[in-house]
Amino acid sequence: MALKTPEQFEESLKQFKPVVFMNGKRVEDVLSNPNTRTVVEANKASYQWALDPRYSQTMTCFSPLIQGTVNRYTHISGSNEDLLSKAKAGTFTAEMLGTCIYRCVGYDAFHALAATTWEMDKTIGTEYYPRFVNYLKMVQENDLSAAGALTEPRGSRKKRTLDWPDPFLSLKVVEKNSDGIVVRGAKVNISGAFASHELVVLPQSSHGEGEEDYAVAFAVPVDTKGITYICQYSPYSAERDQAEDIYELGNPVFGQRETSMVVFDNVFVPWERVFHCGEVKYSGKLVARFARTHRMTCGGTCKVGFMNQIIGACKLIQEYKGLDNISHINDQITEMVVLRETGRACGMAAAQLGSEDPPGSGVFLPDEVMGNVAKLNICNAFWRTMALAGDIGGGLIVTMPSLKELKNPETKAYVEEFFSFGSDEPTENILKVHKLLQHWTAGQHGVGTWHGAGPVMAQKIMLQRIVKFDHEKELVKKTLNLKEK
Ligand SMILES: Cc1cc2nc3c(=O)[nH]c(=O)nc-3n(C[C@H](O)[C@H](O)[C@H](O)COP(=O)(O)OP(=O)(O)OC[C@H]3O[C@@H](n4cnc5c(N)ncnc54)[C@H](O)[C@@H]3O)c2cc1C
Numbered sequence: 001m002a003l004k005t006p007e008q009f010e011e012s013l014k015q016f017k018p019v020v021f022m023n024g025k026r027v028e029d030v031l032s033n034p035n036t037r038t039v040v041e042a043n044k045a046s047y048q049w050a051l052d053p054r055y056s057q058t059m060t061c062f063s064p065l066i067q068g069t070v071n072r073y074t075h076i077s078g079s080n081e082d083l084l085s086k087a088k089a090g091t092f093t094a095e096m097l098g099t100c101i102y103r104c105v106g107y108d109a110f111h112a113l114a115a116t117t118w119e120m121d122k123t124i125g126t127e128y129y130p131r132f133v134n135y136l137k138m139v140q141e142n143d144l145s146a147a148g149a150l151t152e153p154r155g156s157r158k159k160r161t162l163d164w165p166d167p168f169l170s171l172k173v174v175e176k177n178s179d180g181i182v183v184r185g186a187k188v189n190i191s192g193a194f195a196s197h198e199l200v201v202l203p204q205s206s207h208g209e210g211e212e213d214y215a216v217a218f219a220v221p222v223d224t225k226g227i228t229y230i231c232q233y234s235p236y237s238a239e240r241d242q243a244e245d246i247y248e249l250g251n252p253v254f255g256q257r258e259t260s261m262v263v264f265d266n267v268f269v270p271w272e273r274v275f276h277c278g279e280v281k282y283s284g285k286l287v288a289r290f291a292r293t294h295r296m297t298c299g300g301t302c303k304v305g306f307m308n309q310i311i312g313a314c315k316l317i318q319e320y321k322g323l324d325n326i327s328h329i330n331d332q333i334t335e336m337v338v339l340r341e342t343g344r345a346c347g348m349a350a351a352q353l354g355s356e357d358p359p360g361s362g363v364f365l366p367d368e369v370m371g372n373v374a375k376l377n378i379c380n381a382f383w384r385t386m387a388l389a390g391d392i393g394g395g396l397i398v399t400m401p402s403l404k405e406l407k408n409p410e411t412k413a414y415v416e417e418f419f420s421f422g423s424d425e426p427t428e429n430i431l432k433v434h435k436l437l438q439h440w441t442a443g444q445h446g447v448g449t450w451h452g453a454g455p456v457m458a459q460k461i462m463l464q465r466i467v468k469f470d471h472e473k474e475l476v477k478k479t480l481n482l483k484e485k
Contacts, residue, residue: 003060003071004143006048013040018194018223020260022231023241030195034240036231038255039195042097043145045254046073049096058089063140065133070140073103076114077364083351087301091344094305097254098436102192104297106146109200110136112290113217113275115363120282122358128275135219135273139198146219147193149262150290152204153186161211170204171264173213173277180270181277183216187262189451194229194260196222203276206284215283217276218269226267229260236443247432248403250439257448289357289365291454291462296366298453299374300347303382306445307340310385313437314392320421320430323392332388339381346374368466376459382449386441393437400434 004012013031020027022035030036049055050071061082063070077083086107093101114136117128139146152171155164164170171185193199200219207215220227236256239249246252276282314333323329353367390397396419405411406428416427423430450456476482 002143003050003069004047005051006044009044009047009143009145010040012197013195016197016221016223018229019227020194020229020231023233023237027194027231034243034246035233035237035255035258036195038099038240038253039102039192039258042099042254043102043192043195045097046071046093046101046103046145047143049093055092058085058092061085065137066140068140071103071143073101073107074110074136074140074144074146075107076110076136076362077354078362079364080352080354083296083354083364083366084348087296087347087351090297090301090347091305091308094302095308096305098251098306098309098439099254100191100257100302102147102196102258103145104302105148105150105191105294106196106198106200107148108290108293108297109148109150109202110139110146111293111363111365112202112286113200115289115357115361115365116282116286117275118361118363119285119358120276120279122360124279126279131272132275135275142197144197146198146200147190147196147222148290149187149190149193149199149201150204150287151187151189153188153261154204161207161214170214171201171216173216174266176277180268181216181218181274182266182268183218183264184266185264187264189259190262191257191259191452193222193262194231198222199224199227199262202286202290203283205287207280209280212278212280215276215278215280216274217286218274220267220269220273224267224269226265228263228265230263231260232258234444236439244404248435250435250437250443256439256444288462291458292357292365292368292371294453295371295375295459296347296350298449299371299376299378300343300345300350303378303449304340304344304347306382306440306449307336307343307385309436310389310440311336311340313433313440314389316433317393317430317437320423320425320433321394322421322423329392332392336385336388339385343374343378343381346370346377350374369463372459372462372466375453376456376463379450379456379459383446386446389437390441393434393441396434397437398442400431400438403428403431403435406431 027033031040050059059072060069061072061075072089113132117132120126121129153169155169161170168185173181174184175182199222202217350366350370354364357365405415420427
């Protein structure tokens, strides 16, 4: 099948009946609920761009698997050029949406699975790789959208999985039979899954002997029996629920960033969709390879796009307020640009220096050091960017009245007079740009950026594990001509 049109994507979602709850109520239809609709719109946009000649080079590529054009978010990178194109796509989608492209975690999970199933088959004689390739071909041929799920509720971090009082705080295989496996547990903080076609599941962490039932990876359609989505709900969700006109909101069409807890209550997965089951040595490899691609994406690509939105809003406010020639404001915006470009540079370096892993697999993953550095840098750079935007925007970012006042005959004239900065810019525009900055600086993206792809300590631990200092020590020894012991 060819690439789906956005309309076909929306139509295809109607065939899925996921069990979704939000704000204590069942969401009967993810296409019409105002909050879940934002995910539908974001995913739908990725189908639209793939067919738009202006963006198709970014959003599509040739897949040797099906010998045809596929959406980039279903493609396994087979070269550094592919990785670079994906880095560009990550920035492009983020700046166009002003929120998550919900297909990214699935894309990263595909890479971890392609590399690790290949390695398992080679080293321990399993038969997962052809199974995974068949699955991926099906995804590509049907142009499916996939979410990715790793993060788990977990018990006390002081204890190992087997010592937790509830064995299901990590997703566990509870039955194996000739047809497949049955799993029980949950994944948390999962981006956008309820408005995708497929959910790709990986372990959250490495596993050791005795933890075989937790070493599991598979893919299921999102409305598989036994799966329940319990969505996040925040003041921003409530605001959207009540909005009469979405253009009163900070990010009208695509919203904040929607996640849910995904409960697996005895979910059956047929063997042809199981890609890892009990091989404890390889759970950690799946996670590490996922992190390798995801940290480049989260660190060096999508936040760059977000920063473009923030910088654009700051520039507009600078003009509205007549601050164009004020040096400290220009200085702050320059600082944002430097933070943005540092993020972009790390992402591009991760792609450029990426390598085939494992050698011979045909799967290219970003450079591990640069990917981790990208994510680590951006955690702090993004908070800093929001602080600078908060300074430039002023108190109005958080004190602004509702845009509804512009339709209220009793207040309209006051709001128009006193929030225009004496400029000829329509007050509606001024308030909308401030609302956009409210969405960023007082919204959920700060913590989201920090934790998505793991908090800073995860990157520091990884860097301490992979960066060896032999080269540096040798340099000093050589410089000083130190005597051998
Ligand atoms: C907006 C958003 C979207 C997300 N989307 C997805 C998604 O689509 N799929 C997915 O799988 N995940 C997703 N995540 C999950 C994300 O990867 C996790 O939030 C992240 O890994 C942190 O885990 P946590 O939230 O459980 O925090 P915690 O692990 O509880 O971290 C809290 C603090 O405790 C520290 N800590 C935790 N454990 C230890 C330990 N053992 N030793 C020392 N310190 C420790 C951490 O360093 C941190 O400082 C998303 C998260 C967010 C915020």
